[in-house]
Amino acid sequence: MIFRNLPVPTSVRERVTPRHLVAFGLGWLALFFVLPILVLVWQSLGIGTGEPLSAYQQALSGLYLWTIVRSFYYGIATTIVTLALAYAFSYFVVFWTSMKNLFLILVVLPLWIAYIIRYLGIQLFFSPTGPFVDLFGTDFGFLFSTRGVILGMTIAYLPFAILPIYNSMNAIDRDHIHASRVLGAGSLRTVYSVVFPLSLSGIVAAGLIVFILSSGSFLAPAVLGSSENFMIANMIERSYTELFNIELAAALSVIYTIILLALIAVFNSYVNLGEVFENI
Amino acid sequence: MLEITNLTKYYGDHLAVEDLSFSIEEGDFATLLGPSGCGKSTTLRTIAGLIEPTEGTITLRGEDVTNLPPDQRNIGMVFQSSALFPHMTVKENLAYGLKMHGLDDEVDTRVSEYLDLVEMSGYEDHKTTELSGGQQRRVSIARALAYEPDILLLDEPLTGLDRVLREQIRNEIKQIQREINVTTLFVTHDQQEALSLSNQIIVLNNGQKEQEGTPESLYEHPKNRFVAEFVGKSSRFTGQPDDTKPSVIQNGSLTFAVDPESIPDTSPNTDGADVTLYVRPEDVVIDTSSTFQNEFDATVSHIADVGSHSEIELELEDGTPVLVEAERFPDLSVGEQTTVGFDPEDVIVL
Ligand SMILES: Nc1ncnc2c1ncn2[C@@H]1O[C@H](COP(=O)(O)OP(=O)(O)OP(=O)(O)O)[C@@H](O)[C@H]1O
Numbered sequence: 085m086i087f088r089n090l091p092v093p094t095s096v097r098e099r100v101t102p103r104h105l106v107a108f109g110l111g112w113l114a115l116f117f118v119l120p121i122l123v124l125v126w127q128s129l130g131i132g133t134g135e136p137l138s139a140y141q142q143a144l145s146g147l148y149l150w151t152i153v154r155s156f157y158y159g160i161a162t163t164i165v166t167l168a169l170a171y172a173f174s175y176f177v178v179f180w181t182s183m184k185n186l187f188l189i190l191v192v193l194p195l196w197i198a199y200i201i202r203y204l205g206i207q208l209f210f211s212p213t214g215p216f217v218d219l220f221g222t223d224f225g226f227l228f229s230t231r232g233v234i235l236g237m238t239i240a241y242l243p244f245a246i247l248p249i250y251n252s253m254n255a256i257d258r259d260h261i262h263a264s265r266v267l268g269a270g271s272l273r274t275v276y277s278v279v280f281p282l283s284l285s286g287i288v289a290a291g292l293i294v295f296i297l298s299s300g301s302f303l304a305p306a307v308l309g310s311s312e313n314f315m316i317a318n319m320i321e322r323s324y325t326e327l328f329n330i331e332l333a334a335a336l337s338v339i340y341t342i343i344l345l346a347l348i349a350v351f352n353s354y355v356n357l358g359e360v361f362e363n364i
Numbered sequence: 365m366l367e368i369t370n371l372t373k374y375y376g377d378h379l380a381v382e383d384l385s386f387s388i389e390e391g392d393f394a395t396l397l398g399p400s401g402c403g404k405s406t407t408l409r410t411i412a413g414l415i416e417p418t419e420g421t422i423t424l425r426g427e428d429v430t431n432l433p434p435d436q437r438n439i440g441m442v443f444q445s446s447a448l449f450p451h452m453t454v455k456e457n458l459a460y461g462l463k464m465h466g467l468d469d470e471v472d473t474r475v476s477e478y479l480d481l482v483e484m485s486g487y488e489d490h491k492t493t494e495l496s497g498g499q500q501r502r503v504s505i506a507r508a509l510a511y512e513p514d515i516l517l518l519d520e521p522l523t524g525l526d527r528v529l530r531e532q533i534r535n536e537i538k539q540i541q542r543e544i545n546v547t548t549l550f551v552t553h554d555q556q557e558a559l560s561l562s563n564q565i566i567v568l569n570n571g572q573k574e575q576e577g578t579p580e581s582l583y584e585h586p587k588n589r590f591v592a593e594f595v596g597k598s599s600r601f602t603g604q605p606d607d608t609k610p611s612v613i614q615n616g617s618l619t620f621a622v623d624p625e626s627i628p629d630t631s632p633n634t635d636g637a638d639v640t641l642y643v644r645p646e647d648v649v650i651d652t653s654s655t656f657q658n659e660f661d662a663t664v665s666h667i668a669d670v671g672s673h674s675e676i677e678l679e680l681e682d683g684t685p686v687l688v689e690a691e692r693f694p695d696l697s698v699g700e701q702t703t704v705g706f707d708p709e710d711v712i713v714l
């Protein structure tokens with residue numbers, strides 16, 4: 085918007101039509117998104133190697149299959165925990181404090197710091213010589229474990245959940261809440277019957293973002309988990325850089341993407357996502 | 365029925381309502397009238413329990429409800445924006461209040477009864493977001509009444525509607541109130557609305573009560589200049605009481621004859637303090653062939669036809685405007701020289 089009034093030379097304006105701009109955008113997408121994915125799919129099929137589709141057989145068996153299952157399990161768990169925390173936090177900021185901006189800044193601030201550094205920070209926090217163990221004498225199994233990875237991802241993705249939830253909750257007309265109270269509903273009932281449904285679009289958007297981010301997470305299991313907590317991204321990376329098995333890495337990527345899209349499609353049949361994102 | 369005693373509300377340091385007391389009888393239609401920011405909404409929301417008063421008590425049906433949460437006061441409220449739940453249908457909106465009042469069994473009958481009352485039958489399954497502004501107000505009124513609250517509170521429920529619709533819904537509110545005889549407290553900054561709806565008006569200004577009474581008593585016997593100017597239209601003159609003649613107010617070349625008893629004691633005649641005179645437009649006569657004790661030369665400066673009558677503005681020789689209510693399409697034209705006259709008894713002296 086800042087640039088809206090910048091002058092565009094007439095010669096440019098005359099030659100560049102919206103059609104050109106759309107063509108440019110589509111071309112960009114085709115070149116850097118569609119084409120690489122096609123290459124990836126082609127690679128995964130392993131055509132010409134004598135054993136086509138063997139990579140898919142491997143990817144859908146044993147250790148690899150478990151990793152795929154684990155990724156989505158972690159993704160769902162992280163999403164649930166993150167949504168609960170983000171909802172409580174947003175509720176507090178919207179309805180209980182007068183310092184909204186301060187809290188929003190605190191939410192966004194960690195995003196300025198690289199993930200790897202934040203995960204390492206969490207690791208050091210729970211390490212045997214860290215402050216947490218100093219205080220409690222134990223890390224409660226938070227280090228190199230499932231709960232460590234989920235906690236790490238929750239902390240990392242919390243801002244992405246808070247922002248849409250905060251937005252939709254803050255947009256609720258206070259008179260809807262007042263009307264509910266005067267109509268005879270207690271405060272809990274009002275949260276359940278009015279605040280929750282009116283902030284649902286934010287919850288759905290937040291859930292989707294966190295689910296996609298966390299089930300594809302690479303750094304959290306790498307830094308905060310053990311090899312038993314490896315997720316799909318770690319497996320793809322290992323197949324590629326350690327086993328040099330490009331077909332397997334590509335097959336894992338394709339399977340992961342298809343499952344993710346399928347899950348979103350199923351979800352979309354229950355909740356109209358188009359409407360949700362329109363309302364944000 | 366409803367009794368407000370010494371209500372005071374501070375927002376931080378800001379005094380919004382100051383030591384306000386009034387009461388409303390069962391079945392009354394009362395109006396809180398005052399300019400924007402005078403504390404009307406604050407008062408109404410305190411009664412509903414949505415705002416905690418700094419001081420004072422609120423008594424409903426003889427019970428002190430000052431510390432009760434809003435959901436336990438059995439109040440019906442219509443908000444300025446109608447505040448219908450956008451995620452519920454019309455019927456669900458009405459059912460919400462009914463269920464909260466334990467009337468689950470009567471949802472169907474009450475919903476159709478009250479939608480019928482506001483002439484919205486057949487809209488049960490409509491989304492509230494798809495209703496027009498006027499329809500939303502109607503549903504909102506039905507929602508507030510369906511569980512038969514002890515008192516109905518309306519906070520400028522006609523805001524944002526065009527003039528025709530405003531008048532139409534205003535009349536409907538009056539009619540509904542008569543029909544079900546619900547005690548009503550209405551909030552508005554529109555004196556016309558207040559005069560046409562209520563049998564009791566409480567005039568607020570700067571968080572304080574200026575005057576309370578029937579529309580007639582406010583219009584004919586305003587206690588102070590604020591009420592005189594805020595309630596109803598009038599022509600306004602200033603002047604000095606004459607030391608020698610108690611029934612005369614002097615202003616330069618103009619001399620006004622007034623009812624000596626109407627001169628308030630608070631403006632002593634002796635020190636020559638300014639007094640303000642008000643004359644209602646329907647008490648002024650144009651082109652006086654008869655004799656009035658107050659008669660002045662005037663020039664017509666503006667003629668407006670407002671449907672039922674015409675409003676004529678004239679100027680006295682010293683430029684003071686005079687407002688007159690006359691028959692439609694008077695035999696006058698702008699710029700014309702004429703006279704205006706009124707009786708001493710019709711002059712309000714403050
Ligand atoms: N939540 C609040 N915090 C601080 N000041 C407030 C708050 N609500 C209202 N006020 C102030 O209190 C005064 C009274 O407000 P109120 O809303 O009661 O006025 P009102 O008579 O309803 O006006 P309007 O006709 O504009 O609705 C105003 O000066 C307003 O600025």
Ligand SMILES: [Mg+2]
Pocket residue numbers: 404405406519
């Ligand atoms: Mg108000």
